[in-house]
Amino acid sequence: MLEDKLLILRFKYGSSEALRRIYEKYRLYLLKLAVALLHDVNVAEDVVHDVFIRFAQSAETLKINGSLKAYLRTCVVNGVHNKVRAEQVRSYVELSEAGPIASEQNEADKWAILKEESMMISNALVQVPFEQREVVVLHLHGGMKFREIAKLQAVSVKTIQSRYRYGLDKLRSILNSEVEK
Amino acid sequence: MRPRENIEKIIKKFNIDVNPSKDQEMVDELRKVHAKSRQSEYGTSKIDIGRIIMKSKTTKLAAVAVIIITVMIGINQFGGSIDGASVAWAEIVQRVEQSYNNYYAELLSAMEEKDVQKASSNADALSEFWQGINTLAEERLESTQESLSMLRHESFYDPFQEFEQHTFIEYAENFIAWMDRIEDDAWINEIIHVSRQMEEYAEEIRESGRHSELDFSYAEHCLPAFVAYCEWFEQLPWNGPGQVMTPTMLLTRIERDLEIARREIETLETRGVIPFIKRSVQQAQKNVMDVDIRTAASRTKEQRELCRQLTRRIDELCALIIYGEISRQDFLEQVIKQKKYRDYERFDQVLTEEFGNKGTFADYYIKRIDQALSLCDQLYEGFEHTR
Numbered sequence: 001m002l003e004d005k006l007l008i009l010r011f012k013y014g015s016s017e018a019l020r021r022i023y024e025k026y027r028l029y030l031l032k033l034a035v036a037l038l039h040d041v042n043v044a045e046d047v048v049h050d051v052f053i054r055f056a057q058s059a060e061t062l063k064i065n066g067s068l069k070a071y072l073r074t075c076v077v078n079g080v081h082n083k084v085r086a087e088q089v090r091s092y093v094e095l096s097e098a099g100p101i102a103s104e105q106n107e108a109d110k111w112a113i114l115k116e117e118s119m120m121i122s123n124a125l126v127q128v129p130f131e132q133r134e135v136v137v138l139h140l141h142g143g144m145k146f147r148e149i150a151k152l153q154a155v156s157v158k159t160i161q162s163r164y165r166y167g168l169d170k171l172r173s174i175l176n177s178e179v180e181k
Numbered sequence: 182m183r184p185r186e187n188i189e190k191i192i193k194k195f196n197i198d199v200n201p202s203k204d205q206e207m208v209d210e211l212r213k214v215h216a217k218s219r220q221s222e223y224g225t226s227k228i229d230i231g232r233i234i235m236k237s238k239t240t241k242l243a244a245v246a247v248i249i250i251t252v253m254i255g256i257n258q259f260g261g262s263i264d265g266a267s268v269a270w271a272e273i274v275q276r277v278e279q280s281y282n283n284y285y286a287e288l289l290s291a292m293e294e295k296d297v298q299k300a301s302s303n304a305d306a307l308s309e310f311w312q313g314i315n316t317l318a319e320e321r322l323e324s325t326q327e328s329l330s331m332l333r334h335e336s337f338y339d340p341f342q343e344f345e346q347h348t349f350i351e352y353a354e355n356f357i358a359w360m361d362r363i364e365d366d367a368w369i370n371e372i373i374h375v376s377r378q379m380e381e382y383a384e385e386i387r388e389s390g391r392h393s394e395l396d397f398s399y400a401e402h403c404l405p406a407f408v409a410y411c412e413w414f415e416q417l418p419w420n421g422p423g424q425v426m427t428p429t430m431l432l433t434r435i436e437r438d439l440e441i442a443r444r445e446i447e448t449l450e451t452r453g454v455i456p457f458i459k460r461s462v463q464q465a466q467k468n469v470m471d472v473d474i475r476t477a478a479s480r481t482k483e484q485r486e487l488c489r490q491l492t493r494r495i496d497e498l499c500a501l502i503i504y505g506e507i508s509r510q511d512f513l514e515q516v517i518k519q520k521k522y523r524d525y526e527r528f529d530q531v532l533t534e535e536f537g538n539k540g541t542f543a544d545y546y547i548k549r550i551d552q553a554l555s556l557c558d559q560l561y562e563g564f565e566h567t568r
Contacts (some may be wrong), residue, residue, distance in 0.1 A: 002411065005392055016211075016212045016215050019211055019212070019215050020208055020211070020212070023207070023208060023211060024208075027199065027204070027207075028197065028199060031197055031199065032195065032196065032197050035197055036195055047237060049207070052207070053210070053211070053214055056211045056214040056215040056218065057214055057215070057218040059215065059218065060218070061386055067199065110203065110206070111200055111203040111204070112197045112198075112199060112200075113198045113199065113200060114197055115195060115196070115198070116413060117194060118194070118195050118196050118197060119193065120196065121191065121195040125192075127194075127461075130445075136192060140193050141192075141193070141195065156490060164368050168188050168189070171188055171191075172188045175191060178417065
């Protein structure tokens with residue numbers, strides 16, 4: 001995208017205005033991905049915060065071969081993986097444990113705000129195993145193709161398609177049982 | 182049970198909002214971090230990008246080249262093409278070529294002096310220059326409007342206070358006028374192809390220069406092909422745009438690309454150069470298809486046969502390259518890891534020994550390229566000589 005190329009160019013030459021534009025353009029997208037993947041809003045905010053801070057520090061060394069959006073998305077996904085590996089979030093919860101993550105922050109300190117419908121979807125997503133959740137979220141919200149996700153997860157496209165199918169099936173049964181309540 | 186599509190729709194409804202005050206805090210924090218990183222890099226008490234960029238002739242020229250290219254992209258989206266006066270056009274060509282030629286000349290002298298730092302620095306600027314050309318040409322093909330709002334809303338020129346905005350717009354409009362007069366997308370595709378190759382070569386030279394004397398030899402390997410493409414760029418019809426690409430011109434390009442591939446293969450021992458060869462041969466393949474389309478109605482029987490043979494030769498070359506790539510990736514690494522061969526050995530010889538009796542791999546490629554070039558010569562006869 002030409003606008004992004006120009007923004008990167010200006011950012012590299014020191015424009016803080018370009019940095020602000022990049023932040024405004026992509027923060028919602030990245031926060032949404034992180035929250036959908038992690039369910040824990042606090043941890044998701046930390047991940048996205050760290051990505052932008054590192055980006056802001058990287059003007060001199062930054063080199064993006066593909067798109068800026070994909071680059072930032074990859075940074076967030078890697079941050080998510082680190083959190084999951086470090087067990088700062090649980091990769092999967094059972095139904096009885098799913099629910100809104102109680103925030104230790106008060107409303108004024110929150111960065112990302114979820115409405116009720118989104119909370120319900122997030123509660124459903126967290127009950128899906130992480131590998132399946134990641135495929136669903138990256139495909140539906142990240143805009144990634146299956147072959148791109150396959151490369152990310154280092155598995156075949158067929159495996160990704162299966163994970164997507166199983167993830168949606170699981171979500172369907174969770175959401176149906178929500179409706180029946 | 183809800184169908185799959187309904188579930189997908191529901192999941193897509195997941196959304197978030199941001200707290201505006203927290204958002205602003207984040208912006209402020211990012212500005213501080215950004216400013217601090219710039220300050221610690223240069224040791225200045227305030228950000229003065231103009232001064233930083235203009236501290237050397239080299240970076241100044243880089244800034245000029247980059248500004249010109251990116252402004253051209255923006256102005257194009259304004260739909261500001263006009264029939265530029267020849268004087269204004271000459272100025273913009275001169276300005277672009279001046280920056281480009283300066284870097285090019287400095288790069289060549291750095292190579293002669295074996296000055297790795299200087300070569301790397303100039304290659305860096307050239308890489309950005311060609312990236313700009315590439316972007317301009319791609320945008321010309323796509324005709325997107327994405328930069329329009331951005332350039333209208335914000336001043337792009339703040340860091341570069343030495344250059345006046347209206348002057349650039351005037352120069353840029355004439356350059357865009359030239360681009361707009363090109364009726365034949367084949368020209369634009371050629372510019373894209375050449376600019377991508379040039380960008381890659383410049384990157385390779387830059388990276389080579391960062392490491393050591395040994396790696397610098399790879400920069401020398403890149404140079405002949407780099408020079409060949411530079412010569413093509415300099416011969417663009419700057420004064421006579423709008424030419425339709427004739428079959429003869431396409432054949433010239435096929436020859437150029439095959440020659441580039443040939444030079445690459447001849448120096449195969451320096452480093453794996455499959456991507457460069459592949460790009461050159463694929464471009465030749467594309468030009469062969471264009472020749473086919475453009476001459477179909479008027480070809481003689483003999484020309485049809487020559488075109489068919491040329492197509493087959495080029496397709497075979499592409500298959501060889503893919504074969505080489507697959508072999509290299511799947512097999513060669515294993516072979517080397519098994520310590521049957523040492524890392525510095527020519528991988529084409531390794532492939533030859535593993536895959537049978539075809540002579541050395543490089544010679545096999547070159548033979549096929551020579552056959553394709555010979556077919557090009559034969560095809561020249563009978564086409565109009567409009568070179």
